[in-house]
Amino acid sequence: MTTHVHLADQLCFSVYNVNRLFNKFYQEALSPYNLTYPQYLLLTTLWENDHRELRDLGATLHLNSNTLTPMVRRLEDRGWVSRTHPENDKRRLLVSLTDMARENEAPIHDALATCLAHHDLSIDDYEQALALNQKLMTAFND
Numbered sequence: 001m002t003t004h005v006h007l008a009d010q011l012c013f014s015v016y017n018v019n020r021l022f023n024k025f026y027q028e029a030l031s032p033y034n035l036t037y038p039q040y041l042l043l044t045t046l047w048e049n050d051h052r053e054l055r056d057l058g059a060t061l062h063l064n065s066n067t068l069t070p071m072v073r074r075l076e077d078r079g080w081v082s083r084t085h086p087e088n089d090k091r092r093l094l095v096s097l098t099d100m101a102r103e104n105e106a107p108i109h110d111a112l113a114t115c116l117a118h119h120d121l122s123i124d125d126y127e128q129a130l131a132l133n134q135k136l137m138t139a140f141n142d
Contacts, residue, residue, distance in 0.1 A: 029115035033108060038063075039075055040108070046081065046097045047105050054083075054093040 007013050026037040035043070038061075045060050046052060052060075058068045072095055075081045080101045084094050116126065 025115060025119070026112075029111045030108070032111065033104060034078060035080075035108075039071060039080070042068075042071060042075065043080060043097070043101060043105075043108075046095065046101070051094055051096045054095055057095060 023037055026040060030037065030040055041061055042057060045057055054065065054068065054072065057063075057072075058065055061068070063071075072081060072083060076083055079098055082096050082098055084096070086092055086094060
């Protein structure tokens, strides 16, 4: 006898829906800055540690160069980052924040916090969800 599990009771479906809703959440919060969610993640990586090599950014964000390179170009075109090749090794590409990106870090974080509060999520809710998500990633990471 086969026991049917309802779709709504599937963790994978719940994670899928949360991912979809997070994309919508970030789109709402980041639209005044003309940023996408992946672009925000790249900027966050640089806010943590500026002047990073493109390959290091790719490793941190788990993105291939064919995805990352166009994203960095778009951010550069919009004035968020600059790309430079060091004089001693033209094969390397360094990505750095612009003044505009540094000046907008706090306002972007404020916009995200405002959007989070708008959805009735407290900092405690956020921290609990983050802790559980990190536990799941650890459990499924090989």
